[in-house]
Amino acid sequence: MVAISSLTAVLSYAIALCGIVPLFPFLTVAPRVALAAGMLAGIRQDRRGTWPVKNWQFNLAVVPVFLYYALQFSRANPAQPVVSALAIMLAVRLCGEKSVRHYLQIDALSLFCLASSSLFNLSPVFLFYLALMLLLVAVSLVLLTFHSLDSRLILPRAHLRKVLAVGLMMPLASLPLLVIFFPILPRTQIPLWNFLAAPATRPSGFSDKVEPGASAIVGESRTIAFRVEMPRQPQQQLYWRGTVFNRMDGNRWVRDTAVPPEQLQYKGPRIAQTVYPEPGPSRALFSLDAPAAIALPRARGASDGIFEYPGPITRRLSYGAESVTSGILPTVTGIDRAFYLRLPSRIPERVRQLAADVKRHGTGDARRLELLEQYFRNGNYRYSMRDLPTGEDALEQFLFEKKQGHCEFFASAFALLLRAAGVPARLVGGYLGGDYNELGGYYLISDDMAHVWVEAFIDGRGWVRVDPSSFARNAGEVWGGGKQRNPAMKLRLFLDSLDHTWNRAIVTYDFEQQAEIARNAGKRLQKLEAGKTAKAALPYLLLPVALALALAVIVRRKGLFTSRNERLQRRFYRLIERDCGIRSDPGRLGLFEAAGLTGNDRAREFAAIYAGALYRDRKLTVHEFARLRRILRDGFVTKM
Amino acid sequence: MTVPHNNRTMIAMLDTLSRDYLHGKEEVLRLSMIALLTGGHILIEDLPGLGKTTIALALAGMSGLSFGRVQCTSDLLPSDITGLSVFNREEGHFTFLPGPIFNNIVLLDEINRAMPRTQSAMLEAMEERRVTVEGITHHLPDPFMVFATQNPSDQSGTFPLPESQLDRFLICTGIGYPPEHLEKGIIAGGGIRERLEGMTPAASTADILAARKSVENGIYLSNKVVDYIYALVAATRSHGMIQTGLSTRAAISLAQASRAAAFLEGRDYVAPDDVKGIAVAVCAHRLVMRPDQETADMGGLLRALIADIALPLA
Numbered sequence: 001m002v003a004i005s006s007l008t009a010v011l012s013y014a015i016a017l018c019g020i021v022p023l024f025p026f027l028t029v030a031p032r033v034a035l036a037a038g039m040l041a042g043i044r045q046d047r048r049g050t051w052p053v054k055n056w057q058f059n060l061a062v063v064p065v066f067l068y069y070a071l072q073f074s075r076a077n078p079a080q081p082v083v084s085a086l087a088i089m090l091a092v093r094l095c096g097e098k099s100v101r102h103y104l105q106i107d108a109l110s111l112f113c114l115a116s117s118s119l120f121n122l123s124p125v126f127l128f129y130l131a132l133m134l135l136l137v138a139v140s141l142v143l144l145t146f147h148s149l150d151s152r153l154i155l156p157r158a159h160l161r162k163v164l165a166v167g168l169m170m171p172l173a174s175l176p177l178l179v180i181f182f183p184i185l186p187r188t189q190i191p192l193w194n195f196l197a198a199p200a201t202r203p204s205g206f207s208d209k210v211e212p213g214a215s216a217i218v219g220e221s222r223t224i225a226f227r228v229e230m231p232r233q234p235q236q237q238l239y240w241r242g243t244v245f246n247r248m249d250g251n252r253w254v255r256d257t258a259v260p261p262e263q264l265q266y267k268g269p270r271i272a273q274t275v276y277p278e279p280g281p282s283r284a285l286f287s288l289d290a291p292a293a294i295a296l297p298r299a300r301g302a303s304d305g306i307f308e309y310p311g312p313i314t315r316r317l318s319y320g321a322e323s324v325t326s327g328i329l330p331t332v333t334g335i336d337r338a339f340y341l342r343l344p345s346r347i348p349e350r351v352r353q354l355a356a357d358v359k360r361h362g363t364g365d366a367r368r369l370e371l372l373e374q375y376f377r378n379g380n381y382r383y384s385m386r387d388l389p390t391g392e393d394a395l396e397q398f399l400f401e402k403k404q405g406h407c408e409f410f411a412s413a414f415a416l417l418l419r420a421a422g423v424p425a426r427l428v429g430g431y432l433g434g435d436y437n438e439l440g441g442y443y444l445i446s447d448d449m450a451h452v453w454v455e456a457f458i459d460g461r462g463w464v465r466v467d468p469s470s471f472a473r474n475a476g477e478v479w480g481g482g483k484q485r486n487p488a489m490k491l492r493l494f495l496d497s498l499d500h501t502w503n504r505a506i507v508t509y510d511f512e513q514q515a516e517i518a519r520n521a522g523k524r525l526q527k528l529e530a531g532k533t534a535k536a537a538l539p540y541l542l543l544p545v546a547l548a549l550a551l552a553v554i555v556r557r558k559g560l561f562t563s564r565n566e567r568l569q570r571r572f573y574r575l576i577e578r579d580c581g582i583r584s585d586p587g588r589l590g591l592f593e594a595a596g597l598t599g600n601d602r603a604r605e606f607a608a609i610y611a612g613a614l615y616r617d618r619k620l621t622v623h624e625f626a627r628l629r630r631i632l633r634d635g636f637v638t639k640m
Numbered sequence: 641m642t643v644p645h646n647n648r649t650m651i652a653m654l655d656t657l658s659r660d661y662l663h664g665k666e667e668v669l670r671l672s673m674i675a676l677l678t679g680g681h682i683l684i685e686d687l688p689g690l691g692k693t694t695i696a697l698a699l700a701g702m703s704g705l706s707f708g709r710v711q712c713t714s715d716l717l718p719s720d721i722t723g724l725s726v727f728n729r730e731e732g733h734f735t736f737l738p739g740p741i742f743n744n745i746v747l748l749d750e751i752n753r754a755m756p757r758t759q760s761a762m763l764e765a766m767e768e769r770r771v772t773v774e775g776i777t778h779h780l781p782d783p784f785m786v787f788a789t790q791n792p793s794d795q796s797g798t799f800p801l802p803e804s805q806l807d808r809f810l811i812c813t814g815i816g817y818p819p820e821h822l823e824k825g826i827i828a829g830g831g832i833r834e835r836l837e838g839m840t841p842a843a844s845t846a847d848i849l850a851a852r853k854s855v856e857n858g859i860y861l862s863n864k865v866v867d868y869i870y871a872l873v874a875a876t877r878s879h880g881m882i883q884t885g886l887s888t889r890a891a892i893s894l895a896q897a898s899r900a901a902a903f904l905e906g907r908d909y910v911a912p913d914d915v916k917g918i919a920v921a922v923c924a925h926r927l928v929m930r931p932d933q934e935t936a937d938m939g940g941l942l943r944a945l946i947a948d949i950a951l952p953l954a
Contacts, residue, residue, distance in 0.1 A: 566954040587950030590913030592905070608907075614954070615862045615909045 002160050004146050004153045009046050009098065011140040012106045013039065016094055018133040019110030022117040022126060023087065028080065031087035038091030051097035058092045083116045100148045107137050124502040131171075139167030210245055210427055210452055211252035212394055212408040222446045223278075225431060226286055227500055229442040230273040233288070235433065237325045239453065239465065240445060241291060242284035242430035244304045248344045248419075251394060253412055253427050260336035261303050264329050265462070266292035270322040276442075276503065281312045286430060286445075287321035289465065290329055295320040304426065305329060305463075316503055329455070330462030340424030340457060347420065348396040351413075355420030365423045365458045369466065372417055376471035379403065381410070383472035407432075407469040411452040414468035424457040428465070435489070439540065440497035494540055564625070565614065571632050572606055579636040600636045647903060650677070650851050653702055653842045654904065661698050661832055661839075663825060664818030665691060671811050671921050672699050672787070674900040676848065677855045680810025680893065681766055681786035683751070683925070688791060690815045693747060696787040697836050700745040703848055704841025705783065708743030710762075712754035714797065718761035722771045723778075736773060741765055744781055744845070748788040752798040762786075763805045783848050803928055810893050811918075812925035851903070859899040860909040864952040868912045869894055872919060875945050876927060881936060884928035897922045912951040919946055 020035055027035075045051050065088055069081040090109040093102055114133060118126055142163055146153055155163065228240075245253035275287055285294055285307040294307045296319035301307050358375070362368035382404035389397035389405060395416065398409045411427050418425035432451035434443035453467040469475060573594070576582045580598040582589075589597075595607035609628055613620045620628070654673055658666045668684065672695065675682040684692045693709075700707035710721050723739030740746060741762070748754075748762060765771050766786050770779045788809065791798060806812065817823060869891055877885030886894075894915065901914040924938040 563954055569953045587953055588947060590911065590916055590951050591953065592911055592913040593916070611911050612907075612909065614952075615865060615911050616860055617862045617864070 002155050002157065004143060004155055005151050007155075007160075008103055008140060008143050008147050011136055011143065012098070012103050013043065013094070015107055015133055015136045015140060016090060016110045018129045018136065019090065019113035020087070022121075022129050023083065023113045026083070026117065026120040027087055028084060031084040031091070034088045034091040035094075038093075038095040041095040045095065045097075053096070055096045055102070058096050062088065062092055079116070079119050083113075083119070086112055086116060100144050103140070103144055103147075107140060111137070124499060127502075134171045135168060138170040139164055142167040142170075209252050209254045210408050210412060210429065212388075212398070212405060212412050222448060224496070225280075225445045225447050225449070226275055226277040227440075227442045227444055228273045228275050228286075228288075228434070229440070230271065230288075231441075232436050233271065233325070237288070237327075238432060238434050238443070239289035239325075239327075239428075239451070239467075240286045240431040240434075241289040241306060241428055242282075242286045243306050243308075243428075244302075244455075245427040245429060245452075246304065246340065247342060248412075248416060250344055250346070251392065251412075253415070259302050259304050260339045262335045263303070263332040264290070264305050265332055266290070266324045267330065268324045268326045270324055273321045273323065274318055275321055276316070276318045276500070277313050279312075279314050279316060283309045283312060284429075285309055285319065285321075288323035288325055289327070289428070289430065290325075291321050291323045293322045318504075327465040328462055335424060335457055337424050337457075340426055341419050341422065343416075343419055347416070348393060350396060350400055351416065352420060354399070355417050358417065358421040362421070365456070366461075368421050368423050369418065369456050369458065369464070372414065372421065373466070373471060376410075376414065376468055381405075381472045383407075383410070383469055383474050407452045410468035410472065411454050414466065415454045415456075418454070418456050426455050426463075428453050428455055432467075435493060437493045437497050437500075439494060440500050442497075442500065444493065444496055565610075565620070568610060568628055568632070572603075572610070575632060575636055576603060598636055602631050602634065603636045606631045647851065647854065647906060649843050649847050651904060651906065656842055657698055657702050661702075661836065662691070662695060664822040665695060665815065668695055668813060668815050669699070670901075670904060671813050671918075672696075673904060674897050674918065675811050676703070676783065676785050677852050677900040677903060678810060678893075678896040679783065679785075679852060680897070681788065681808065683788045683790060683806070683809040683812040684815060685790045685792065685812060686815045688750075690817065692789040692815060693749060694832065694836070695815075696745060696747040696789075697833070698839070699787070701836050701839035702841060703745075703843050705744035705845060705848070706781070707745050707747070708740035709747045709749065710740050711749045712751050712758070714753055714755060714799075716754050716758050718758050719773075721758065721762055722765065722773055725774050734774070736776065736778065738778065739771075741771065742778070742780060744783055744785065746784075746786050748786055750791055751788040752790045752800055754799065756799055756802075759799065759801065759805065763808050767808055783845070783852065803926075806925050807887070807889065809925065810897060811921045813921045855896075855900045855903045858908055859902050861895060861899065862909065865898070865910050865912055865915060866895070868949065868952055869898070869915055871949050872915070872923075872946060875949060876923070876942070879941075879945065881930055881933045881941060882927055883930045886923055886926055890923055890926045894919060894922045916946055916951070 016039065020039075024032060024035070066085055069085040072081040086109065090106065090113060093106050093109060096102065098106070111133065114126070114129055146155070146163070243255060244259075245255050246259065247254055247256040270292055271288060273287060275285070277286065285296065285299055287294060287307070290305045291307060294301070296307075296309070296317070298310050299307050299319065300310065354375070358368050358371045362371045379399075380403060383406065384404040385406055387402070387404065388394075389402045389409070391397075395409065395413050398405045399413050415425040415427050429450075429452050431445045431449045432453075433449045434445045436443055451469070453465060453469070455463040456466055458464050569591075570586075572591075573584065573586070573589070576594055576598055577584075580600065580603070582594060582597050584594065591607040591611045592604075595603040598604075606628060609624050610620070613624060650673065654666075654669055658669055662669060672682055674680075676699070684695070686692065697707065710716070719739070721739050721741050723737050723742065725734040725736050727733070728735045751759065751762070754762070765780065769782075769784055770777050772778070786809075790801070818826065872894075873886045873891045876882055879885070895910075897918045898910045898914040901918050902908070902910045905914065920939050920942050924942050927938050927942070929936055929938065
């Protein structure tokens with residue numbers, strides 16, 4: 001027995017939560033407090049059954065709040081006041097006394113709250129809350145019709161189950177409509193009212209300059225930078241090229257946009273990728289080092305092997321790229337050596353001497369590169385993100401005193417020394433590594449994988465990729481082992497693949513792309529080798545299935561685990577209905593009665609054997625069971 | 641299946657009776673036999689001339705039991721039934737002359753014509769199975785079975801039996817007209833009273849007592865069937881038209897009668913079918929209807945109730 005009034009109250013709070021939770025992070029403090037207080041006060045008053053403040057008093061009190069937010073409204077700030085007013089209205093409704101009308105208002109306001117959360121954020125969580133809310137609202141509406149007839153109605157459990165089933169059926173029945181509406185309704189690829197707000201700054205991510213010594217500690221953030229769909233590659237080849245820094249100003253490396261023209265040659269097999277960058281301020285289009293081509297309208301390639309977008313990437317997009325991963329970029333003609341040998345005006349004396357040593361001992365670019373590499377390898381340098389050298393002479397400190405730093409120190413110092421020793425060099429900024437998501441078949445690159453390395457020009461070979469960070473004595477620990485794939489990591493990758501699918505299929509939905517995906521899936525299915533993907537996906541697919549099965553078994557255990565007797569008995573009644581036309585509701589016709597009605601000796605024998613065991617409270621013996629089975633198999637058709 | 645010997649005797653007896661003597665009365669005969677086997681009494685409620693007395697006579701004749709008959713009238717006194725003490729002048733003391741109740745099977749014909757005083761004396765004897773006359777207690781023979789008949793109470797000059805007395809009858813049933821072809825046969829062949837005189841008993845008193853013992857001890861009553869009986873009893877107690885549902889005594893009677901029914905089916909366990917088949921005869925007359933529902937058909941009501949209770953089939 002369940003009182004309908006308490007049920008509707010609980011449902012309306014659940015619905016309100018579905019609306020509040022996704023919106024909560026984007027609210028200012030006042031509406032947040034109002035919502036929490038309204039919810040708690042409402043629950044408390046509902047439990048006590050007294051409402052000291054009347055609804056009209058609440059309504060009156062809200063008027064000044066409305067006026068305040070109306071004044072706040074401006075073209076620059078259109079969303080926040082509206083959403084705040086919405087939240088406060090919901091809070092007021094939650095804490096007041098509730099009639100059917102008020103419950104409906106709560107449902108509507110909650111739905112608006114949920115909808116307005118999509119102004120700020122487009123994440124798959126929205127779908128979850130929406131689905132949950134639709135189910136709850138449907139059930140709540142059915143219950144409210146009862147409630148409006150008699151608020152003190154008490155429903156027996158069996159009736160309640162029926163009501164719930166009807167409530168749940170309504171949204172489910174509307175699911176097929178989704179298939180029609182999804183492609184035809186307009187949608188946005190960015191949160192509507194949030195596109196002007198600058199994305200959060202990235203502490204350790206990729207930036208447009210390399211400035212070692214700016215701070216003593218570098219934070220690590222797991223923010224996603226981009227995803228790349230491609231087959232798995234050897235981990236040591238995962239250098240993602242973003243930009244090239246070709247001029248050193250004081251302590252910092254920057255990009256001089258006046259890149260001297262040169263023509264790179266891409267030799268060797270090309271690896272195709274599809275890159276999905278996260279929207280952000282950067283203009284660099286990343287791809288595996290070094291990209292031969294990037295298929296994206298308006299993307300511009302530079303002669304030093306990088307591609308850029310004309311403006312910041314503000315919406316979700318994707319592009320195809322083809323890369324050659326040999327690590328050596330030959331040029332057709334020579335290069336502008338002077339451009340890549342430019343040095344900053346002030347170079348520390350010790351650096352100058354070290355470079356001079358290298359220059360003296362080595363003849364030719366290749367030998368000098370080798371010497372410098374040896375110097376780094378023997379120099380006992382440590383790769384570290386903490387306790388970094390700072391200040392004007394940070395590089396000098398790094399090279400000769402502290403001997404620890406991150407990739408920017410290694411790369412800046414190495415490139416500086418190369419240039420000082422007369423070897424043309426430049427810095428390449430991008431990312432190193434990536435977590436391969438077997439389920440989605442893509443690499444996940446996060447901001448903490450940002451990396452800088454060096455390209456040195458060796459006559460006769462071309463631009464050679466050198467990663468000075470790998471000369472650190474602890475390089476093996478940092479990159480060698482690779483990350484352990486612990487369950488948390490696996491789960492993260494799994495969730496990310498959901499996110500990726502959501503972005504691909506829903507947010508950046510475009511019909512051609514969907515058709516392409518379907519085509520590819522068809523192709524892949526044709527050449528499906530019971531491969532790794534299936535293996536990797538299996539546990540994640542099986543888990544919900546197993547859970548659902550377990551739930552079904554628990555709920556319907558009586559129906560599923562029918563005893564042997566139950567099955568025999570049911571078959572008996574089915575047979576006499578089929579063969580003798582004796583129809584009866586289950587459990588209304590006794591065994592002997594039924595057998596007597598058939599006038600069939602085998603039916604009588606069945607009844608005698610079966611009832612003999614059943615009503616003597618003993619189990620059927622093996623022989624009896626076999627005999628019963630035989631009787632049932634033969635049926636009860638009376639032979640003429 | 642092991643069927644006790646006495647069981648076969650009883651079934652054979654029933655078969656002979658219904659085949660050779662009482663056509664179309666199988667059900668009443670079966671119920672009478674059940675009453676005999678459980679030590680209960682039977683009340684047959686129907687119009688005159690449908691063979692009530694014949695059935696009682698036939699049963700007595702077939703089972704070899706002594707038979708007594710009391711024709712109830714409004715001036716019948718208790719002592720006319722129980723018997724009385726007469727002064728024996730030669731021996732100089734009172735001698736007890738037993739009345740017709742000192743027989744194995746006693747036919748109380750038209751019991752509702754007797755005065756309440758006489759009715760109650762008879763019913764007390766039925767219950768106690770002994771008679772006390774002038775301070776001396778006389779035990780009635782065993783087996784002892786009252787075979788009462790009653791005209792429907794709307795006939796004139798009757799004293800309807802009170803509910804508490806009705807409860808003492810294990811079974812209350814009607815007879816009904818025989819099927820057409822059987823009735824035609826009866827019309828053509830005439831009554832069978834004379835033939836009943838020359839009947840040879842098919843069983844002895846000892847047989848009947850042994851059978852009664854096996855009914856009492858040898859028939860297994862499963863908890864499933866007990867549950868079913870209880871469900872039936874409980875359903876009568878919560879029904880809207882019924883004022884007083886079935887008592888625990890009624891439930892016990894139902895279980896006993898079911899045992900006897902199972903025995904007559906040749907089984908050594910009770911099936912819910914037995915309960916179902918006997919429930920109306922055992923229970924209908926014990927229901928007390930609400931004042932505004934007194935004219936309702938109790939048998940029909942009970943049948944509807946039974947149809948709503950699921951049999952334990954697994």
